[in-house]
Amino acid sequence: MATLFGMTYFGDPESFRHAQRCPVSQTVKDVCREKYVELFLKKGREHLNESSIRRALLPQIFTDAVGRLLSPGEYDLVLRYFPVQPGNISIEEYTRSIDLMKVDRAVSPPPIITSVAKSPADLIKISNRSWLIQIEEMKHKHRRDPLGPTDAYQRPVTQNMEYGWDSMVFPGESANPLHERKSYHPKGQTDVTVGGEGLTLESYYGVEYIRI
Secondary structure (H helix, E strand, O other): OOOOOEOEEEEOOHHHHHOOOOEEEEEOOOOOOHHHHHHHHHHHHHHHOOOEHHHHHHHHHHHHHOOOOOOOHHHHHHHHOOOOOOOOEEEEHHHHHHHHHHEEEEEEOOEEEEEOOOOOOOOOOOOOHHHHHHHHHHHHHHOOOOOOOHHHHHOOOOOHHOOOOOOOOOOOOOOOOOOOEEEEOOHHHHHHOOOOOOOOHHHOOOEEEOOO
16 A cells, blocks of 8 residues: 555556556457357356346447447447347357357447547648638627727717707707718818818718718
């Protein structure tokens, strides 16, 4: 028994071998003949007849042999040599079918990894072009614009900016300007250094009302 500073209990060598076990890849063809015979005799003893068992118990034997449920490909392989029919199967017929199944030259079903640890998920392979497109979309979607809304879009973005600055709304009148159209100008045309105009709300927000 190993200890670390007299406090930590590690366990016996069998515990280390159990903890360091590798994933096992095993199919119905990889199980040895002796194990199949042992499982057959075990099922026979449970039903008080070691020389033959019911064919309905064969799926349980193969499930116990590989330690998991069979895959569809493995079921095809088993049913090829163990036909489904009523009645019992003798130990002689059982072992003969096992030998034929193990030397079968057909394509074996893909092995299934049986392990306590979870296998890592497969990485999604994408082309460089699609990856760059995704980066561009994420950049525009998740990045906050450092400028104000009117500087970025050159137009008001709220209803208050539409009519609240240069239109006087009297009681009974509509708040929305009537018979007016808006022309949006680039930022360079509304700069205070162009034409010598003063800094007004219209030039600041890039909107000029043209009255008809």
